[in-house]
Amino acid sequence: MIGFLSTTGAGEPSFWLPSQSSTIAQRVDSIWEFIFWLSVFFFALVVVLGARFALKYRAARGQGTVATTDHNTVLEVVWTVIPTLLVVVLFWIGFRTYIDMSTPPENAYEIQVTGQKWQWLFTYPNGYVDENLHAPVNTDVVLVMTSEDVIHSMFIPAFRTKQDVVPGRYSKLWFNATETGEFDIYCAEYCGTSHSDMGAKAIIHPEGEYEPWLKDASNLHGRFPPVEIGEKYYKRFGCKQCHSLDGGAGIGPTFKGLYGTMERLSGGGSVLVDENYIRESILNPQAKVTEGYSPVMPTYQGRFNDQDITAIIEFIKSVE
């Protein structure tokens, strides 16, 4: 019962709310707490009066009527005016904080975000792409977001912030994390089959550790063999949503044992799956579609360079 009534605590999750890990979270929680206690008060008022009346005035079956006054203008005006004043206050404090939540500070560190079924991609200022959100602690960070397909919604509970990600337009969300560590990111706008698996982590680095991380992470080709890079891209750029590795059916053909086979094409003819066919299918997927599949794959023209494509080909070769 004590847990039930404990509302907010700095940092740690409370009964009601997740950990309080951004500058805005603290302000949102104090408003949350105000509304909570206001609600507890009015709920108690209604329930105590209702229960008291129901018990005190309870009567046996078959009662006649009881004549008392059937209106009292002063009373009714009072219980109209008091709630009105209270909601004016609520509106105002909610609006004040909301304006600060929705206005990114100047000079905030910018990260580009793409939502697609069913994955988040974060593009850092140097062009590096990662499936998790990395950011420095105690820094204003703004996410500039758009969607490749349907509407998604970026939701970071520990930061108390959320913003829809809409195809054909950009939306922004900003935060300033006050704690280091990993925090959950969810997609909050229903987007189909794997909506509930469209998660990511917000990884907040301690002072001075973010830039070195970015530099290190960006150097993929210097750190990993092509097959491993190909595997990372497979997971990171949405390939895995449609192409299985175990022969399982999917929206696209499985990668298992794909390399070197002859595939029948929709519209007639067939093609040998070699380096050039894979390359063409990544850059111009609609050119030769395997029989039995729909031409739904988006082009990756401009998103991969030759080195990246080579890595992906090496990975596909390795899936036997």
Added chain:
Amino acid sequence: MSTAATTPDSNYLNVTKGALSWLLTLDHKRIGILYLVSILSSFFLGGMMAMLIRTELLTPGDTIMTADQYNQVFTLHGAIMIFLFIIPGIPAALGNFVLPLMLGAKDVAFPRLNLMSWWLWITGAFIAVASILINAVDTGWTFYTPYSTTTGTSVTLIVTGVFILGFSSILTGLNFIVTIHKLRPKGMTWFKMPLLLWGLYSTAIIQVLATPVLGITLLLLAMERVMGIGIFDAALGGDPVLFQHFFWFYSHPAVYIMILPAMGVISELISVFSRKHIFGYKFIAFSSIAIAVFSFLVWGHHMFTSGQSELVNMIFSALTFSVSIPSAIKVFNWLATMYKGRIQLDTPMLYALSFLFLFTIGGLTGLFLATLATDIHLHDTYFIVAHFHYVMFGGTVIAFLGGLHYWWPKMTGKMYNEKLGRIASVILFVGFNVTFFTQFVMGSRGMPRRYFHYQEQFTSLNQLSSVGSYIMAVAFFMIAGYLLHSLAKGRKAPANPWGANSLEWHTPSPPPFDNFDREMRGVDPYDYTGWKYDESIEGYVPVGGGDGTRDSRAV
């Protein structure tokens, strides 16, 4: 049918026989019963979907179905409950039966139109259910674009069904507006109407004005899907957020189509079972109209995170708070009505008290959502799911059940088992809170809605919620059981079992085909001084003698 024999034992149920005498009836009471059977069948179907949802969510991973099946099941739960059950629930089923009786009228203004509404409903429902059998939609009941224009499921078909259901709703609304304007009896001024009629009147205004917008939206959606005309899909040059504006311009007022008649029912129940005149009649009546008007101006609060401008968000936040005031007024008036009453805790009153408790939680949690700063965190989480169910189930469905028990003797001429009625209402109350209060906690802790998989940390809350839903199922099977039993074996209902004074209680239970055997005059519906309890019939009779069905004491 006008030549039907009118022996003393003749009533609307036995005056004619055969399936066609029901399917083509122009009698508002029979049409009310047709609706009642139809919407309860829908409720059963929607309830089964709810059970599937809660069973799937017993574990964080896959439990009994695939992700795609889950998405279809929650979509159908929402679509069936909203469009087939809760929108027509109180107005078309209870309203059709009660409204002309409360007016002392023989029927609604346009009986043929009324029958047509029901047939439209059946057609729309049939098409919507057919879409389930063909390839059930997976868009959520909100049909958000561009998902709904790109998914492979039968969106066009269910949208056609909902479009037709919309016309059913519009025609019922139109019929009720005209009936209330033109068929009030002598002496029944606007402020002598039972408050349920104010609720139904406000509802009808919304039905007539808002439903066409839904029709237009669904047509545009179908045009985009079928003909590829770019309206909402960004890939075709459209605007996906425009759909949300259109959709909520109808669907927010629709929430008040659902709750306003429920509030009307509660006003009747609290006064009758407190044996006391309703407190603050005019404030309650005007608050219904105020809610109907405000309901058109708050749709943007569904879109605080959609990317609409800060200015628009500010305006919609402010307007949304304005709806809370008339709702609060009603709650205080109901409490004041109970004060110093002689409270009878019969089944309908237990539902009214449940309503007070649950609707208060539903209303107060709305404050978190109208406040911009807190809504951003809570939007699209289980907090919304819980809030919505507290208002729609804790409010509307509970009021519907209260009304159903209250008018059951009038509709069927039979009394149900009172003891089982009370027990079931308590079980339902407990089950509901276990199911949905837990969802407030899940939501504020950050669990998004429409999630097939969820994180381990939410497991115990989800399991508790599922257990609650099974408790609710038990209550519903009890209710179905004793109500059906009463039809066969129930005690004969007196004309006025509760000592109410609105006009439907001035005629036998069940009423004769023509409703009344005399011309009725308006009375104060909340003045119970003319009735006294008669032990021998376990019902009320006029103080001046007789059984209250032969002479109108107001004449």
